[in-house]
Amino acid sequence: MADDKPKTNLPPLSLHVPEPKYRPGDTVDYSDVVIPKAGDQPRPDLASDPATMREMVYDMVRVLDDDYKAVGPWDPKLSDETLLQMLKTMAQVRAFDDRLHRMQRQGKTSFYMKSTGEEATSVAAAMALHSDDMCFPSYRQQGILFVRGYPMVDMINQIFSNREDKLKGRQLPIMYCSRELGFFSISGNLATQYPQAVGWAMASAAKGDTRIAATWCGEGSTAEGDFHSAMTFAAVYNAPIVMNIVNNQWAISSFSGFAGAERTTFAARAAGYGIAGLRVDGNDPLAVYAATQWAAERARTNNGPTLIEHFTYRAEAHSTSDDPSAYRSAQEREEWPLGDPITRLKRHLIHRGVWSKEQHEALDKECIDAVKVATKEAEKNGILGHGLHQPFETMFQDVFEEMPWHLKEQSDQANREREIKWPDAEASK
Amino acid sequence: MTTMNMIEAINSGLDNMMARDDDVVIMGEDVGYFGGVFRATAGLQEKHGKTRCFDTPISECGIIGVAVGMAAYGMRPVPEIQFADYIYPGLDQLVSEAARLRYRSAAEFTSAITVRSPFGGGIFGGQTHSQSPESMFTHVCGLKTVIPSTPYDAKGLLISAIEDNDPVMFFEPKRIYNGPFTGYYDKPVEPWSKFEASEVPEDYYKIPLGKANIVRAGEAVTILAYGTMVHVARAVVEEQGVDAEVIDLRTLVPLDIETIEASVKKTGRCLIIHEATRTSGFGAELSALVQERCFYHLEAPIERVTGFDTPYPHSLEWAYFPGPVRIGEALDKIVGELTA
Numbered sequence: 001m002a003d004d005k006p007k008t009n010l011p012p013l014s015l016h017v018p019e020p021k022y023r024p025g026d027t028v029d030y031s032d033v034v035i036p037k038a039g040d041q042p043r044p045d046l047a048s049d050p051a052t053m054r055e056m057v058y059d060m061v062r063v064l065d066d067d068y069k070a071v072g073p074w075d076p077k078l079s080d081e082t083l084l085q086m087l088k089t090m091a092q093v094r095a096f097d098d099r100l101h102r103m104q105r106q107g108k109t110s111f112y113m114k115s116t117g118e119e120a121t122s123v124a125a126a127m128a129l130h131s132d133d134m135c136f137p138s139y140r141q142q143g144i145l146f147v148r149g150y151p152m153v154d155m156i157n158q159i160f161s162n163r164e165d166k167l168k169g170r171q172l173p174i175m176y177c178s179r180e181l182g183f184f185s186i187s188g189n190l191a192t193q194y195p196q197a198v199g200w201a202m203a204s205a206a207k208g209d210t211r212i213a214a215t216w217c218g219e220g221s222t223a224e225g226d227f228h229s230a231m232t233f234a235a236v237y238n239a240p241i242v243m244n245i246v247n248n249q250w251a252i253s254s255f256s257g258f259a260g261a262e263r264t265t266f267a268a269r270a271a272g273y274g275i276a277g278l279r280v281d282g283n284d285p286l287a288v289y290a291a292t293q294w295a296a297e298r299a300r301t302n303n304g305p306t307l308i309e310h311f312t313y314r315a316e317a318h319s320t321s322d323d324p325s326a327y328r329s330a331q332e333r334e335e336w337p338l339g340d341p342i343t344r345l346k347r348h349l350i351h352r353g354v355w356s357k358e359q360h361e362a363l364d365k366e367c368i369d370a371v372k373v374a375t376k377e378a379e380k381n382g383i384l385g386h387g388l389h390q391p392f393e394t395m396f397q398d399v400f401e402e403m404p405w406h407l408k409e410q411s412d413q414a415n416r417e418r419e420i421k422w423p424d425a426e427a428s429k
Numbered sequence: 430m431t432t433m434n435m436i437e438a439i440n441s442g443l444d445n446m447m448a449r450d451d452d453v454v455i456m457g458e459d460v461g462y463f464g465g466v467f468r469a470t471a472g473l474q475e476k477h478g479k480t481r482c483f484d485t486p487i488s489e490c491g492i493i494g495v496a497v498g499m500a501a502y503g504m505r506p507v508p509e510i511q512f513a514d515y516i517y518p519g520l521d522q523l524v525s526e527a528a529r530l531r532y533r534s535a536a537e538f539t540s541a542i543t544v545r546s547p548f549g550g551g552i553f554g555g556q557t558h559s560q561s562p563e564s565m566f567t568h569v570c571g572l573k574t575v576i577p578s579t580p581y582d583a584k585g586l587l588i589s590a591i592e593d594n595d596p597v598m599f600f601e602p603k604r605i606y607n608g609p610f611t612g613y614y615d616k617p618v619e620p621w622s623k624f625e626a627s628e629v630p631e632d633y634y635k636i637p638l639g640k641a642n643i644v645r646a647g648e649a650v651t652i653l654a655y656g657t658m659v660h661v662a663r664a665v666v667e668e669q670g671v672d673a674e675v676i677d678l679r680t681l682v683p684l685d686i687e688t689i690e691a692s693v694k695k696t697g698r699c700l701i702i703h704e705a706t707r708t709s710g711f712g713a714e715l716s717a718l719v720q721e722r723c724f725y726h727l728e729a730p731i732e733r734v735t736g737f738d739t740p741y742p743h744s745l746e747w748a749y750f751p752g753p754v755r756i757g758e759a760l761d762k763i764v765g766e767l768t769a
Contacts, residue, residue, distance in 0.1 A: 136498070167535045177534045184501060185534040189525045195491050196526065199498025199506075206454070206480040206504075213498075225518065229491030236486055398532045399571050401539070401594045404639065404683035 018257030022329035030337045038062035038284075039072025046298045050276045057267035057277040060311060063286035068347040076128075076290040080354045086127055086285055087345050087355070088363060090119040093143045094342060095367035096152060099375060100159055104173075104320045108383040109159050111173045115140045117315030117333070120285040120341035121246045122216070123147055125310075128292035129214055129242075134204075136184045136197035136215035139174060140246065148181040152374035162382035163389040168397075173384075191221040194230035194243065201241040201299075202233070212240040212299040214292075219266050219309075220251025223259045227269075231307070235273045240299035242292060243307045245269075246282065248314035253327040267309035275305050282310030283338040285345045311338065392418055433629040434621040435606045438580035439469045439545070442587040443507065445633045447477045450505060453591060455482040457492060457509030457545075466511055467547060467606060489519035493544065497526050500540045507591055513548035513600060514560045527596040528571030543590040547603035548576075549657055549704050550741050551610060551750060559741035561705035566598045567681045567714065573597045574681040575638060578605070578659040579626030582679060585636030593638060602656035612661035612752035641685035643692070647674040650698040650764050653689060653715050655679065658702045658751070665756045671764055673700075681711055689715070690722050697728040698763045704751060707735040732759040 022028050041061050044053045065071050078086075097114035104112040115122065122143030126135065135144050145155065154166060158176055161169040167177060177185035184200075187193060197215035204211050221227060222245055234241055245266045249256050259266070270277025276298065280291045288310060295306035313336045317324050324330075349355035382389045396403060396411040403411070433441060446453045455470055461484040464471030474482040485492050489510055496506040510516045516523075527540040550559030566574045575590055575597055577583035583601065590597040604610050608620045621627035645663055649672040654662045659677045666673045674692050678685065693699050699719050701712040712733040719731055734751045742749050 134502075167533065170535070171533050175533070177537055179534070179537040185530060185538055187526060187533075189521055192494065192522060192526050195494025195522070196498035196501065198491075199495030199500075200502045201498075202495060203499040203502035203504050207502075225490050226494055226521070229486070229488040229494060232486045232488060233491045233495055398536050400573070400683075401531070401536075405686060406683070 018255070018262055020255035020257065020328065022332060024325055024327070024329060026329045026331070028329050028331035028335040030335050033337050035337050036060045036062060038065040041072065041074060043073035043294065046294065046301060047303050048276065050270065050274050053276060054271050057271055057279055058265055060279050060281050061287045061291050062281040062284055063290060064284045064344050064348055068344060068351045070286055070348065074287060074290040076286055076293060078286070078289065080349075080352065082127070083345065083349055084354065086124055086289070087342065087349060089143065089146050090123045090285070090342050090345070091363055092367045092370065093119050093123060093146050095364065096142070096155075096371050099368070099371040100156065101320065103159070103375065107385070108379075109161070109173050110384055111320055112159065113139055113174050113319045114316045115142055117340060118246060118248055118282065118312050119143050120288045121244065121282050121310040121312055124285040124288040125214070125244060125292040128289045129296055130211070132182055133211050133296070134182045134184065134197070134200050134213045136193035136200070136213060137186060138190070138193065138216045138218060138221070138246070139186055139188070140218070141216050142174065142176070144183060145176060145178065145181065148183065150176075150178055150181055150183070152371060153377045156375055156378035157381055160378055160381070160383045161389065162378065162384070164378070164381040165389070168394045169390045191217045191224035191226040193217070194226050195233060197243070198230045198233045198239050198241055201239040202237050205237070205240055210300065212242065212296060214242040214244065214296070216244040216246055218251060219245055219247040219249070219256050219261065220254060220259050222266055222269060231269065231273045231275065234305040235275050238302070238304040240302070241305045242295040242299060243305060245307065245309045246312060247309050248312050250314045250318065250324070250328065252318040252322055255328075265309060267307060270307035275307050277307045277309070279309045279311060281338055282312030283341040283344060285341050286348070313338070315340075388422060430628045431631050432622045432627050433580045434608070434627065435577070435580045435583050435601065436467055436469050438584040438629045439587055439601065440471060440473070441629065441631060442584040443470065443473060444476065446588060446591045447473060447481060449633065452503060452505045453507060454480070454499065454504055455507050455509065456485050456496070458485055458487055458511045460484060460509050465509065467603065469545070470509065489515055489517070490522055493519035493522035493527065496542045497522060497530065497540055500542050501530070501538045505541045505591060507543045507545060510544060510546040512558050513546040513562050514557045516546060516562065523566070523572065523596070524569050528569050531595065532571060539594055540596045541594045542596045543587070543593070543599050544596070545587075545599045545601060548600040549602045549604055550746060551604035551614070551657065553743060553746055554741070555743040556740040559746075561703065561736070563598070563600055563681060564705060564709060564711040564714075567711055571596065573638060573683065574600070575679065576600045576602065576656045576681065577679065578602065578656055578677050579609070580621055580629050581626045582636055582642070584629055585634050586638065586679060588633060589635045589638050592635070597638070600656070604657045605660065609660040610657055611664035612750070612756070613664070614747045614750070614752070636679070638680045639683040639685055640679065641688040642677045642679055643674060643688065644677045645673065645675040647672040648696060649673055650700055650760070651676060651689070651692040651696045652700045652702060653678060654702040655681065656704070658704055661752060662702055662756060665753045665760065668753070669757060669760060671760055673760075684718075686718065686722070689719065693719050693723040694726045697726050699723070699727070699731045700734065700759055700763055701731065702734045702751060702756060704736050706738045707733065708738050710735055729763045732763050734759045
């Protein structure tokens with residue numbers, strides 16, 4: 001019997017609850033974070049067996065060195081024109097985030113999420129895909145829409161939930177959707193897009209299409225069952241997909257240790273599934289581009305899925321609903337050993353002799369002006385909480401293709417209530 | 430016409446749809462080469478190919494999630510969840526994703542998915558192979574819920590479900606796959622071939638969603654049931670000699686409220702029967718609707734006969750099952766004074 005065994009001399013068990021290294025007020029020292037030398041990482045053949053490239057999940061693909069030169073086999077050798085486009089797009093995203101964040105603070109909408117510091121993980125990645133590849137983003141990949149030319153005014157209409165909002169005021173701000181641009185509807189439930197993206201990729205493969213799928217989630221969401229289901233399906237059916245984990249170190253107030261980062265890298269998840277895995281300097285736009293390009297071509301040539309961990313840092317709050325100074329050291333952002341993606345690309349272009357500090361200042365101003373113009377335009381269509389921007393029937397439409405009797409009854413009820421609750425609101429009907 | 434049991438009718442409906450529409454794909458645990466644990470997909474992989482009917486990992490979250498992505502691509506997936514009891518790992522993908530996608534994307538993306546799943550007890554399946562979780566899905570806006578009670582209906586409803594551009598939960602009462610069960614567990618089951626509803630066209634036909642079927646016209650009381658319980662209700666009614674109107678709902682959402690309302694206004698009495706547990710079961714919704722719409726026509730309290738609010742037991746399965754005794758007692762309460 002098990003109970004007969006003596007227990008008195010055994011040490012008591014203890015439960016490990018992870019704790020981040022730095023809390024508010026702490027001095028940050030990142031000297032223990034291993035940052036491999038840029039250019040040192042081998043670039044495997046596209047058809048490589050994942051088993052032969054396992055060390056890459058612990059390494060870090062880096063192209064820009066400390067002098068902002070592009071070095072090594074992963075240098076995507078992009079033209080000046082492409083790199084300038086990348087820089088301008090990232091700068092525009094940042095200016096957009098700053099302005100719309102402020103708009104939320106001014107009470108013009110309920111919610112906003114910035115992608116500050118992580119712009120490369122969506123902008124450079126989207127630029128490395130074909131424009132008709134299908135993206136299944138999480139909520140911090142607004143950069144994809146900028147790359148694909150979605151008008152800022154349409155984004156702001158959605159953020160304001162106004163009468164021109166293409167999503168009819170139904171979605172939380174920034175939960176964009178554009179079928180036309182291959183940008184799947186964003187869900188607030190985390191990692192649900194992962195198996196969906198795999199399903200889309202499987203369908204594309206089953207149909208003999210040439211388009212691939214790409215998806216993004218945060219490191220925190222890799223703990224969801226959906227992530228692991230997606231990895232299993234992607235491996236089993238050799239799905240043509242690029243799966244991105246944006247490891248920005250923080251999931252609201254929970255550091256990456258609560259998703260397993262104390263034990264291994266997120267890219268290492270790939271090895272267990274027999275999927276190709278790459279760990280990338282997420283603040284190096286050239287490395288992000290090169291890794292995405294490698295993974296996309298691998299998928300497109302029927303060599304299967306790739307998991308890419310983008311090692312980056314969430315420079316600002318999770319959203320407008322939390323204050324990071326309450327849970328992490330403000331020094332983290334300053335000390336982050338991989339710097340800022342826009343600054344690094346800017347310095348690379350200056351180093352190449354095709355860009356200058358003055359030009360960059362002018363660009364920043366241009367970006368701010370462009371957002372201002374778009375914001376003014378969108379405000380004409382209304383802001384959240386000021387007026388009834390959508391006819392009440394729209395609340396009941398698209399639950400089903402055809403409205404069943406019970407929703408028709410409820411729609412009538414809503415319109416009856418409207419006449420009592422907002423008797424003078426005829427104008428906005 | 431061919432004589433088919435419910436499994437054969439479902440198989441025939443799937444086969445018709447796969448032949449008509451290249452976008453119809455079937456996936457699920459054991460559905461491919463083997464043809465499904467209940468044989469519903471037998472022969473379909475061989476006939477239509479491995480990319481049209483294939484096995485999946487044991488991951489309901491993955492099965493539904495992948496189906497949502499395939500539907501977003503433009504396909505019309507028909508995933509099978511091997512037992513309704515296994516569906517819970519896929520709930521988030523059904524409730525938050527498939528059911529909401531049309532709404533949240535303003536119809537840019539839709540989920541034309543039909544989730545087939547055997548449900549219900551009476552097969553000594555114990556608590557993990559006997560559940561009736563339909564009311565969890567009727568509570569979710571954006572999902573349709575369909576439950577057939579005969580081979581003929583199963584095929585016609587399944588084809589409508591697959592052609593529907595919204596996600597449909599298609600629950601198959603596995604107790605009556607082979608023959609209509611009357612609730613008398615100690616009597617031999619008669620095969621479908623002895624019943625008219627087993628006459629099923631081999632070709633494509635549809636039964637519209639949202640339309641109930643009056644399977645027995647009557648004046649004394651309206652009985653609302655679906656799936657297996659339609660047959661149990663009919664048997665008890667015949668045995669007790671009650672002139673009941675038995676309505677097979679066939680679709681729970683959208684519900685055929687007109688047929689229900691007209692019948693209860695005529696009979697003035699209403700009995701609701703389901704095998705699922707009682708509290709917050711679909712019977713509660715039906716009872717509320719009948720009360721709201723027919724109150725001044727009612728001559729007796731609405732009664733519900735349901736499974737007990739316990740897990741489905743194994744050895745005491747027939748003590749749990751809402752069979753002839755429980756139904757008979759409820760009928761006595763409602764129409765007792767009429768037949769006394």
